Amino acid sequence: MSADNLLVNYFSQYITLSPEEVELIQQEDIIREYNKGDFLLREGQIAQTCFLVLKGCVKRYYLEDGEEKIMDFYTENDPITPVSYAEQKPSKYTISCVEPSIVSSGTTESTERFLQKFPRFVPIFVQIGDQISAKKQLSADDYKSLSPEIRYQKLLEHRPALVNRVPQYMIASYLGIQPESLSRIRKRISSNQKKN
Amino acid sequence: MSADNLLVNYFSQYITLSPEEVELIQQEDIIREYNKGDFLLREGQIAQTCFLVLKGCVKRYYLEDGEEKIMDFYTENDPITPVSYAEQKPSKYTISCVEPSIVSSGTTESTERFLQKFPRFVPIFVQIGDQISAKKQLSADDYKSLSPEIRYQKLLEHRPALVNRVPQYMIASYLGIQPESLSRIRKRISSNQKKN
DNA sequence: TTTCTTTCTTAACCGAGATCAATGGACGGC
DNA sequence: GCCGTCCATTGATCTCGGTTAAGAAAGAAA
Numbered sequence: 001m002s003a004d005n006l007l008v009n010y011f012s013q014y015i016t017l018s019p020e021e022v023e024l025i026q027q028e029d030i031i032r033e034y035n036k037g038d039f040l041l042r043e044g045q046i047a048q049t050c051f052l053v054l055k056g057c058v059k060r061y062y063l064e065d066g067e068e069k070i071m072d073f074y075t076e077n078d079p080i081t082p083v084s085y086a087e088q089k090p091s092k093y094t095i096s097c098v099e100p101s102i103v104s105s106g107t108t109e110s111t112e113r114f115l116q117k118f119p120r121f122v123p124i125f126v127q128i129g130d131q132i133s134a135k136k137q138l139s140a141d142d143y144k145s146l147s148p149e150i151r152y153q154k155l156l157e158h159r160p161a162l163v164n165r166v167p168q169y170m171i172a173s174y175l176g177i178q179p180e181s182l183s184r185i186r187k188r189i190s191s192n193q194k195k196n
Numbered sequence: 197m198s199a200d201n202l203l204v205n206y207f208s209q210y211i212t213l214s215p216e217e218v219e220l221i222q223q224e225d226i227i228r229e230y231n232k233g234d235f236l237l238r239e240g241q242i243a244q245t246c247f248l249v250l251k252g253c254v255k256r257y258y259l260e261d262g263e264e265k266i267m268d269f270y271t272e273n274d275p276i277t278p279v280s281y282a283e284q285k286p287s288k289y290t291i292s293c294v295e296p297s298i299v300s301s302g303t304t305e306s307t308e309r310f311l312q313k314f315p316r317f318v319p320i321f322v323q324i325g326d327q328i329s330a331k332k333q334l335s336a337d338d339y340k341s342l343s344p345e346i347r348y349q350k351l352l353e354h355r356p357a358l359v360n361r362v363p364q365y366m367i368a369s370y371l372g373i374q375p376e377s378l379s380r381i382r383k384r385i386s387s388n389q390k391k392n
Numbered sequence: 393t394t395t396c397t398t399t400c401t402t403a404a405c406c407g408a409g410a411t412c413a414a415t416g417g418a419c420g421g422c
Numbered sequence: 423g424c425c426g427t428c429c430a431t432t433g434a435t436c437t438c439g440g441t442t443a444a445g446a447a448a449g450a451a452a
Contacts, residue, residue, distance in 0.1 A: 044424080099450085119434080147439095148438085148439075149438085177439070177440085178439075178440060178441080178444095180439085180441085181439050181440070184438085184439080185438095185439095
């Protein structure tokens, strides 16, 4: 599927597009393809745009003692609004591609231009904005009160595909533990399942 | 000091008030006094207002297996914008007073009425809004990468008064550990200090 | 295929926090 | 005053994740 069609698909989740609208969307030049390891935003930079992951997988992390502390993964149709973009301050986080990815990016201005062209889309953008706050991943609450093992089981429930698509050592970082510990947790879980 | 004057004091941090303005603020009837244990917001309720703690100490927590998991403390001049207020959904959290407290509360409408009366205050409210996001307490980052002992030392640095004003078992809950563990951490720290 | 690298698993040991239980101190009500 | 409740401390024991080190497994490159 072409990159342009991915954006058409994205909107089609929310709204039925006329052929003219499809045409116009495909003419918008706001989509880029990235290789594994490419950066959407580096630590210290000020984000110039927001992102929408159309295909692939992207991670947001920061470095501590040379170690990546992964805060979030973004996959198909996940929007990314960097704090650095909202605040216009240098980013604490780096955002980079875990897989080859196709990502649409937009500024406030380009979004406004887009919405002037497609006023029908305004309610959709509002809806998406709500999603962002609602679809919080592991929160501070979880880290405070849940053990790593429970956090992993929650992740298996809520984002099973993710576990099968990114390396385990990244999942471990996301859970805030060492790869060895995740390995033990997986073993513990599978041996418990055998018992039942 | 009277409750009304506390609100005058609060604004005086940011702006010099004319006697007329002081008069008008004191006429605003948006301040209430609470006893220790009183609730500002209960779990399941939809928040009707935001709050500003003028005096005293307030905690935000949720219950898990009958245990209070404290997420935040608010003391003098801390504003509280409940998620439940923003989303107009039943609150996951309870907000209640750790000490006898004096709290000002306001809705979007009452704030707008207030700002129409005092247009000079608009930039102050913007400034306060920025503070809210900036003055984040222990974040998900901290819980992911820091040990409870380090978290406690950070708390001692950043909010030393808090540790001396709320019971230790609440501090423990806020740090995500058991009271016994906090006791041991304190012992460890003080014995290390003696060595140096 | 073979080789090299990256990732995952396993084992042994250590330390920190959880849990259970007992003790002692502080404070309020009687 | 005394008693009872709540809270902080301490000890013993247990569990889990961290650390170190080694080896197995899976891919990528030759």
